[in-house]
Amino acid sequence: MSQPGSAYSLEKREEKPERHTMSVLVDNEPGVLARVIGLFSGRGYNIDSLTVSETEHEAHLSRITVVTSGPPMVIEQIKAQLERLVPVHSVTDLTVLGNPVERELALVKVAGKGDKRVEALRLAEAFRAQVIDASIEHFTFEITGRLSKIEQFIALMQPLGLVEVSRTGLAAISRGAERM
Amino acid sequence: MSRTMTGAEMVLQVLADQGVEHIFGYPGGAVLPIYDELFKQDRLKHILVRHEQGAVHAAEGYARSTGKVGCVLVTSGPGATNAVTGLTDALMDSIPIVCITGQVPTHLIGNDAFQECDTVGITRPCTKHNYLVKDVNALSRVLHEAFYVARTGRPGPVVVDIPKDIQFAKGEYTGLTNSQHKSYNPQTEGDERAIAAAVELMANAKRPLFYTGGGIINSGPLASERLREFVRETGFPITSTLMGLGAYPASDKQWLGMLGMHGTFEANNAMHDCDVMICIGARFDDRITGRVDAFSPESKKIHVDIDRSSINKNVKVDVPIVGDCARVLEQMIAAWRAKKPKIDKPALKSWWAEIERWRARNCLHYRKRDDVIMPQYAIERLYALTRGYDTYITTEVGQHQMWAAQLFKFEEPNRWMTSGGLGTMGYGLPAAVGVQVAHPDSLVIDIAGEASVLMTMQEMSTAAQYDLPIKIFILNNEYMGMVRQWQELLHGGRYSHSYTAALPDFVKLAEAYQGVGIRAEKPSELDDAIREMIAIKRPVIFDCRVDKHANCFPMIPSGEAHNHMLMGDDLTEEDLEKAITEEGKVMV
Numbered sequence: 001m002s003q004p005g006s007a008y009s010l011e012k013r014e015e016k017p018e019r020h021t022m023s024v025l026v027d028n029e030p031g032v033l034a035r036v037i038g039l040f041s042g043r044g045y046n047i048d049s050l051t052v053s054e055t056e057h058e059a060h061l062s063r064i065t066v067v068t069s070g071p072p073m074v075i076e077q078i079k080a081q082l083e084r085l086v087p088v089h090s091v092t093d094l095t096v097l098g099n100p101v102e103r104e105l106a107l108v109k110v111a112g113k114g115d116k117r118v119e120a121l122r123l124a125e126a127f128r129a130q131v132i133d134a135s136i137e138h139f140t141f142e143i144t145g146r147l148s149k150i151e152q153f154i155a156l157m158q159p160l161g162l163v164e165v166s167r168t169g170l171a172a173i174s175r176g177a178e179r180m
Numbered sequence: 181m182s183r184t185m186t187g188a189e190m191v192l193q194v195l196a197d198q199g200v201e202h203i204f205g206y207p208g209g210a211v212l213p214i215y216d217e218l219f220k221q222d223r224l225k226h227i228l229v230r231h232e233q234g235a236v237h238a239a240e241g242y243a244r245s246t247g248k249v250g251c252v253l254v255t256s257g258p259g260a261t262n263a264v265t266g267l268t269d270a271l272m273d274s275i276p277i278v279c280i281t282g283q284v285p286t287h288l289i290g291n292d293a294f295q296e297c298d299t300v301g302i303t304r305p306c307t308k309h310n311y312l313v314k315d316v317n318a319l320s321r322v323l324h325e326a327f328y329v330a331r332t333g334r335p336g337p338v339v340v341d342i343p344k345d346i347q348f349a350k351g352e353y354t355g356l357t358n359s360q361h362k363s364y365n366p367q368t369e370g371d372e373r374a375i376a377a378a379v380e381l382m383a384n385a386k387r388p389l390f391y392t393g394g395g396i397i398n399s400g401p402l403a404s405e406r407l408r409e410f411v412r413e414t415g416f417p418i419t420s421t422l423m424g425l426g427a428y429p430a431s432d433k434q435w436l437g438m439l440g441m442h443g444t445f446e447a448n449n450a451m452h453d454c455d456v457m458i459c460i461g462a463r464f465d466d467r468i469t470g471r472v473d474a475f476s477p478e479s480k481k482i483h484v485d486i487d488r489s490s491i492n493k494n495v496k497v498d499v500p501i502v503g504d505c506a507r508v509l510e511q512m513i514a515a516w517r518a519k520k521p522k523i524d525k526p527a528l529k530s531w532w533a534e535i536e537r538w539r540a541r542n543c544l545h546y547r548k549r550d551d552v553i554m555p556q557y558a559i560e561r562l563y564a565l566t567r568g569y570d571t572y573i574t575t576e577v578g579q580h581q582m583w584a585a586q587l588f589k590f591e592e593p594n595r596w597m598t599s600g601g602l603g604t605m606g607y608g609l610p611a612a613v614g615v616q617v618a619h620p621d622s623l624v625i626d627i628a629g630e631a632s633v634l635m636t637m638q639e640m641s642t643a644a645q646y647d648l649p650i651k652i653f654i655l656n657n658e659y660m661g662m663v664r665q666w667q668e669l670l671h672g673g674r675y676s677h678s679y680t681a682a683l684p685d686f687v688k689l690a691e692a693y694q695g696v697g698i699r700a701e702k703p704s705e706l707d708d709a710i711r712e713m714i715a716i717k718r719p720v721i722f723d724c725r726v727d728k729h730a731n732c733f734p735m736i737p738s739g740e741a742h743n744h745m746l747m748g749d750d751l752t753e754e755d756l757e758k759a760i761t762e763e764g765k766v767m768v
Contacts, residue, residue, distance in 0.1 A: 080489035086309040089363040
């Protein structure tokens with residue numbers, strides 16, 4: 001006889017996790033970010049990336065861009081739960097809208113001498129990374145691009161003397177002329 | 181119209197503008213200016229509780245029995261943290277509450293001041309919304325908004341934290357406005373296409389079932405009326421969750437009783453076997469679904485809920501409808517009538533025949549005894565003897581709560597106050613206080629367990645102070661009965677700390693609280709004792725000594741499907757030991 005399942009076994013069912021980028025328009029007021037983050041931690045949702053900044057000063061609106069992953073039912077829940085928060089104006093699942101424009105900025109510090117230093121600079125040029133600080137011992141690059149490009153650049157810098165990285169997290173916007 | 185006044189005056193003005201008549205609270209340093217304003221007036225009645233948790237539960241009972249927003253006023257620090265259990269309870273059961281908390285003055289916030297706590301931080305996950313007001317000119321707008329947020333959409337608790345200096349400061353008062361909230365606008369109207377799809381499913385159903393919940397009660401009396409109309413017009417069977425009891429009259433022949441873990445055999449089997457499920461204002465909670473992957477496998481599911489996030493959370497549904505129950509029911513009835521559906525009458529007839537066979541199993545049967553009061557018998561007698569009265573029932577949490585849900589028959593909404601989602605032991609007594617404040621001439625009974633009721637027993641003192649003749653009907657078995665039942669099912673009958681060896685004498689305790697104590701130990705004396713209790717116009721603690729080992733059945737063991745119920749009358753010890761699988765044991 002097969003063992004009965006339990007409510008807790010639901011997650012084990014084969015629903016492939018998906019990665020979604022959501023854009024959340026919120027009132028820029030104290031505590032709103034804590035509400036969003038608390039929602040994710042309290043309900044066990046993933047945050048892969050999160051950025052927030054006021055985008056409309058007169059209306060005091062901030063845009064939170066959050067990259068999350070989970071099975072489709074959980075993604076639907078995340079959107080519904082975010083919409084339920086009182087200071088949230090709108091939640092747009094950019095991934096559902098299709099192929100959003102996504103960019104991240106990273107500052108990458110690399111220290112080294114000789115060939116490695118030359119190689120790092122050459123790769124930076126290939127990736128269109130800017131040198132924004134330098135000494136005879138190091139470079140700090142500024143690189144902008146999609147997630148995969150930044151990941152790749154950091155991986156390449158690893159053997160060339162990567163010291164540290166600071167990343168902004170993803171900013172994203174839908175394609176086309178419409179507002180979200 | 182704007183007027184200049186202090187923050188504390190604004191609080192009273194908002195409460196007046198909102199039509200608030202009663203507020204439950206407890207004073208302290210950080211709310212003294214507001215208490216001073218309370219002192220200067222006699223329109224608003226303040227009920228002084230004995231613990232802030234009791235204030236919130238009382239406000240919940242008040243709200244649930246009237247449909248109004250319940251109001252609470254507590255101080256900073258421990259006042260706020262004590263309220264947290266009540267706030268969480270109200271959030272889980274969607275009860276509209278506005279809780280005003282005092283806070284240390286703004287310049288001390290963050291300094292670990294005396295009686296300071298991060299109230300908005302602590303209450304953020306246990307409220308629908310909360311506010312810290314740092315500008316007196318925003319105070320009245322925020323308070324009015326708090327009422328709006330608490331009572332609209334899916335109702336819930338809202339906290340407004342007011343630093344003491346803001347209570348003293350003078351500012352402009354903004355009265356009630358009709359302007360729309362900039363971001364919070366709950367959808368009440370159901371989508372017409374979804375409603376058409378739902379009606380289509382219903383029209384072609386062979387084994388339909390209504391499954392309703394607390395959302396019907398929250399929506400207001402109109403939702404219950406519409407539900408009754410629709411259910412009778414369709415001829416479909418109906419069951420409800422714990423929170424939805426009373427929305428549909430329990431005496432009606434289409435009523436199958438409560439469903440879920442301790443629901444009836446007929447309701448749960450109907451859930452399992454139905455082909456169209458019409459869920460209105462319920463949320464597929466784990467007490468309802470049991471094993472999710474075996475939940476009602478054959479049915480198309482319609483789900484009406486005002487909270488979009490309740491839809492497709494636990495169970496994937498076929499026709500989601502976001503909207504207010506009363507409005508959506510109205511739309512569904514209109515669509516149903518316009519369609520003039522040809523119901524498959526033979527199919528419906530054989531579905532009812534099947535249900536009658538389940539019903540004939542008489543799942544709530546128990547063995548009556550002459551020497552000892554069976555707890556089920558006590559509830560049956562309490563129900564029978566209070567039928568002629570204007571009765572409101574509250575409960576604590578545990579076996580007694582389930583027996584009350586199974587055996588007390590509710591004919592009207594707003595008559596049944598219980599802690600469903602959070603399962604808060606100690607809810608019933610303060611809730612009864614709140615209900616009695618709202619309905620001073622009604623018969624308000626807290627069906628209690630002796631363990632639960634001791635958690636908030638101090639509110640007897642509140643009942644005495646305000647001459648609230650609440651009746652605490654304790655099914656006293658000296659055990660935390662539901663804990664013991666689970667220890668029997670899961671842990672080989674090792675009753676770890678579920679027996680209370682030093683209980684108070686409840687009769688003397690009642691007297692100490694200036695109430696009346698009554699004890700019944702034999703079935704033969706029960707009726708007279710209950711009649712005596714009803715006749716007393718003072719708070720009563722009724723110590724009903726019941727069978728110490730009775731368990732609550734039927735029961736869907738955790739990790740099982742609806743059609744695998746444990747029935748009480750034919751269980752052997754061996755059955756009990758095997759009832760819950762290893763996998764089921766990890767569930768609560």
